[in-house]
Amino acid sequence: MSLEELHSIFSVFALPIFDLSSNILRRTSRMADWTECMNYGIHIAREAREVILHAFRIKKAVMLKSSPADLVTETDQRVERMLISAIKAKYPHHKFIGEESVAAGEKLILTDSPTWIIDPIDGTANFVHRFPFVAISIAFAVNKQTEFGIVYSCIEDKLYSAQRGRGAFCNDIPLATSGQEDITKCLLVTEIGAERDQLALATMTSNIHRLLEIPVHGIRAVGTAAVDMCLISTGGADAYYHIGMHCWDIAASALIVSEAGGVVIDTNGSEFDMMARRVIAASSMSVARRIAQAIQAFPCERDDDPRAHPQKAQIEHSTDSGNDVHKKAGGHRRL
């Protein structure tokens, strides 16, 4: 039998089997209860918090990534290593997207497989400066749909969590957004991310100007996208918008907001896409749409664009806030 004949027989049978297996995965993920997985995620987040609390108080070696404002420390890398190895030990077939693994050169690919999306320290600049808003963000997706999200605001000791279809909680207390529908009665949160190029800075400042002149009650920035968005789920703020963040910053908190009754959309008004690096999370669709109408986005490569995440530029040595700031070691950083 020729190779072609073998291939044609195989392809006749393979396709249905492939379809069958991906359909089975879809059906099982719908039926699957990921509670046990989420509880394990919460358990390891609590362990990781202890490492962060200890390191928060001591002097840090700080490395730079894509800009003088894009910081990373040994603790970011150690916590991500700790989380991933703990998950691999229990769920060896699960996949991972980790901020510092991607920064060290791993490809960012979200498949239908069970995938943990991890930001070991969201708010690294806060961590370096001992500004007390530092979070661990862990999302879990199957078939590219987030099944649960965990955001642990470590210094505040506030553990936010949500499982798809089962509500959102902070330290086990149910959460609900403000439900505010009038933009002029809104307190907004946003982030001035790590971008320092002129277009990004001009866009961010003009967005703030346009929103303030609506007017809105105010605009805040906590320094961690994950905590910013969790504040929407508590009703403590009414809407969050951001351009330039990454999937690991917001995958968990996007589910927490929607499970608290909020809405999460793209800044262009379309459906939220965690890889697009643009988000509006709000107490109501009317507020979300009003913000989408007011703001502009600057261009960002999608997180899942193979050309994204080039090796970060080497930035010169400098010292900062009592910490030693080092340029990133050449090539891939060890994790």
Ligand SMILES: O=P(O)(O)O[C@H]1[C@H](O)[C@@H](O)[C@@H](O)[C@@H](O)[C@@H]1O
């Ligand atoms: O602290 P990170 O995990 O790097 O995330 C930060 C990000 O670096 C910064 O640019 C802002 O977008 C913050 O909102 C993120 O949380």
Ligand SMILES: [Mg+2]
């Ligand atoms: Mg982050």
Ligand SMILES: [Mg+2]
């Ligand atoms: Mg981080």
